[in-house]
Amino acid sequence: MxxxxxxxxxxxxxxxxxxxxxxxxxxxxxxxxxxxxxxxxxxxxxxxxxxxxxxxxxxxxxxxxxxxxxxxxxxxxxxxxxxxxxxxxxxxxxxxxxxxxxxxxxxxxxxxPAAFTARQAMAIGTAGYTAMLCVLALEDHGVKPGAGEILVTGATGGVGSVAVALLGRLGYTVVAATGKTAEADWLKALGASSIIDRAELAAPGKPFQKERWAGVVDAVGSHTLANALAQTRYGGVVAACGLAQGADLATTVMPFILRGVTLAGVDSVMAPLARRQRAWDRLARDLDPAKLETxxxxxxxxxxxxxxxxxxxxxxxxxxxxxxxx
Structure with a gap:
């Protein structure tokens, strides 16, 4: 039993x-x-x-x-x-x-991986492994540290918090979007350079907005993802992996055909073994154990x-x- x-x-x-x-x-x-x-x-x-x-x-x-x-x-x-x-x-x-x-x-x-205990591996879990897949999507599409601000939505959640820690350690300028303003100091300690209120992204917005983000890790979907796309800079990349706000996506082709924005879908459930192993190997290298513990x-x-x-x-x-x- x-x-x-x-x-x-x-x-x-x-x-x-x-x-x-x-x-x-x-x-x-x-x-x-x-x-x-x-x-x-x-x-x-x-x-x-x-x-x-x-x-x-x-x-x-x-x-x-x-x-x-x-x-x-x-x-x-x-x-x-x-x-x-x-x-x-x-x-x-x-x-x-x-x-x-x-x-x-x-x-x-x-x-x-030898770098992790079983407890640490579960502190990462699917959420953290998904965050690493998102980081890899940004890298694979040419978004490098120094390219500009990287937006992370749902930043206090499982995917978002690990993404903030990973991107911060890799040298990216991370902007964390959250509705929990009391967690700003915690997010900055993880690796965020600045914080924005998720309300800035959560309502319906114009389909084409002022350029800001070199890359985005989005676990939220819906209006948040639509606004992130509308604000992504020329040649930028948006890694989409979640639907905490909703599964809908009311947007236009404008960011794609006028700014060459890439919307990269990230799936963790059925990802092939080679991709999983690559993500876990990078987590072992790039995730600070002390940050993970927090x-x-x-x-x-x-x-x-x-x-x-x-x-x-x-x-x-x-x-x-x-x-x-x-």
């Missing part, structure tokens, strides 16, 4: 910590012990039933996990190996990692349901790390 955060839906929805039989785990070629997990925005949607994340019921929540392989029939993994898991529909269509045990596909797993709020598995509600209520900053055992 093992403890897990189980989501059930019949006539009503429920989320609870339960003891489950290992025999109930779905088929896959690697059995793991999960030592640490985390709460991402998608986990919050699933646990609070505020979005259609879960596709099969019942479901063990948790898209991220880190720990140790217990058994494996996959050639790349053996008992005792340390792993990281992010995405791949886990917690949506396959039982997830907010649990003491999980059965996962070896092709989904990434080797834990992002962390640690909770036990028993506190994950309440914290998911707080996350969806905008009452969480940085990264929530879930201690699975004990």
């Amino acid at each position: 093992f403890k897990a955060l189980l989501l059930e839906k019949g006539d009503t929805f429920s989320a609870s910590i339960q003891s489950l039989d290992e025999a109930a785990l779905p088929p896959a070629d690697v059995l793991v012990r999960v030592d640490w997990s985390t709460l991402n925005y998608k986990d919050g949607l699933a646990i609070t039933n505020k979005g259609p994340v879960v596709r099969q019921w019942p479901m063990v929540a948790g898209i991220d996990g880190a720990g140790v392989v217990l058994e494996s029939s996959h050639p790349a993994w053996k008992a005792g190996d340390a792993f990281i898991h992010n995405g791949w529909g886990v917690g949506e269509t396959h039982w997830g990692c907010l649990a003491e045990k999980a059965r996962l596909k070896g092709d989904w797993l990434v080797k834990l 992002l962390i709020e640690e909770i036990p598995l028993s506190g994950a349901i309440d914290k998911a509600h707080a996350l969806m209520g905008g009452q969480v900053r940085g990264r929530v790390v879930v201690r699975i055992a004990g």
